[in-house]
Amino acid sequence: MANARRGEIDAILGGRRVRLCLTFGALATLEQRLGVGDLSALGVRFSEARLSARDLLALITAGLEGAGDPMREEDVQALSLQDNWTALVDAAARLLATSFGQADSQQANNEQGRANTPRP
Numbered sequence: 001m002a003n004a005r006r007g008e009i010d011a012i013l014g015g016r017r018v019r020l021c022l023t024f025g026a027l028a029t030l031e032q033r034l035g036v037g038d039l040s041a042l043g044v045r046f047s048e049a050r051l052s053a054r055d056l057l058a059l060i061t062a063g064l065e066g067a068g069d070p071m072r073e074e075d076v077q078a079l080s081l082q083d084n085w086t087a088l089v090d091a092a093a094r095l096l097a098t099s100f101g102q103a104d105s106q107q108a109n110n111e112q113g114r115a116n117t118p119r120p
Contacts, residue, residue, distance in 0.1 A: 007099040008067060011091035013060075014079050018071055020063030020091060022099040029065065033058040046096055056092055063095045 002008035008021040022030070027039065034055065036042050045055070061073040079088070 004098050007095075009063075009091065009094045009098050011094070012087055013071065013084060013091065014075065015083075018064060018069050019067040020060065020069070020095050021067040022063055022095060023066035026062040026066030030058055030062040033062070043100075051089075051092060056088055059092050059095065060088060063091070 002010040002019055002021075006021065007023075008019055011018055011020060027042070031038070031042055034042070034045065036045060046059075051059070057073065057076055060076050064071050064076070076088075
């Protein structure tokens with residue numbers, strides 16, 4: 001089972017369960033694949049919510065590599081869009097949300113607030 005606190009997600013791609021995670025190394029590789037200069041540029045690119053097929057391929061591949069999954073870029077390229085398009089887009093959206101804290105930032109803020117609240 002994927003650990004969301006570590007930025008992991010599970011997805012079904014090509015009929016098999018895979019794990020994706022954007023590690024520091026995966027982010028560096030993603031910057032290189034997409035030709036962006038830094039994390040800020042990467043954040044801006046993904047915050048526009050307009051992913052190209054190249055963006056999607058690079059993001060999914062980086063997530064697979066970050067999680068140590070044996071599926072490679074060539075395997076992702078070979079996936080049938082008819083059977084995998086929705087799964088690819090969903091995995092990319094969940095990976096970004098989980099990696100950058102959008103999925104549980106409210107919960108983390110609530111937990112932090114409770115931890116810092118003085119007890120009577």
